[in-house]
Amino acid sequence: MTDNEFSETEGDEPVGTIHLDDDELYRALASRRRRRLLYMLLVEEESTVQKLATVLAGWGATETGRMATPEDRRDILTALEHHHLPLLAESDLITYDRRSGVVSLGPVDQPVADLISRSVESERQQHS
């Protein structure tokens, strides 16, 4: 294999890549909101705290069937900024730049990415 786009596979993965046997991972995933947030980052890789709060508010509305209000979103935003994002950043699952509000997914290996996807997707199946 040459040093091309495949260079981030096994044996050559970025330092600090999260694996299934990292204990921190399970603490990070022990919240529906954080699982959803990670799931969105798996798709987008990078987002902003503002956009994450908006999408989580909309996601919540699809479950209640009601209009999510600006207060709902503000509560989510506060919880993200003060609780969920610092916790995820501490486990190295994300990087979070407080000043710009940019949130990026940290290096996770494929089994971890699958676990995040499955945890969110199974939640939807249970609902439907």
Next chain:
Amino acid sequence: MFDPLLAEIQNQGRQFTVYEGDEESGIPSQFETHAVSVRQEELPPGGPAPFVVIEQDGEFAGALPVDELQKLIEPPIVRPGERTDVSEGFGVLFEVLDDTVFTAMNRKQLLAVSREIEDRATRVRTGTLRASFQNRSRLEPQIELYRYLASHTDLDIHIYGIEPADASPIPGVTYHRGAQLDRYWSLAFDGGDHESQSCALVARETPNGYDGFWTYDPALVDEILSTLADCDDSSR
């Protein structure tokens, strides 16, 4: 003459963002002709059901599942409670639905809307009807209708864009030159004894046709009527 009003209608700072997966909701096209800009964001297949985020002036006003929104916009439009105690998101949504359609229009559409306004005036038979014509040839096909309205109804009729001296006089019709209105195609009817019948059209000629809006909002119709009345010839 109507440019400030047109700008106000077109840009009201409202934005809908439709978050949806592969299955398209059709929401963007349903709002195509409303005073709101609509964009789409993609949702991953395992994510939430589709929803719409409503923003006003860049601020989040609400988010609603697409299936709930569909229920709300299918006629008859059902509204949860009184306007005053519903959340901001509904406020913006209902403004968008109520108001006023700003869109590019061709002559055929403009004629259809104009006929609708004239029809309403014909049925109500009271009130004020103001109509601007860009030139005399545009009035020709309608002249018999206006003759009928003038003789068979109590309507107060004002026609703009025609030099009074050049017009064939019709008792009950007042002509105004209204040179300021040359670029516009506009009709407004105040609804007479039935305010709910008030309606108006304002369109502006562009290199590609026309753009503009029509409205059934009495306050807006009123504003359009007074803009037209400002163009009345002082020598009446």
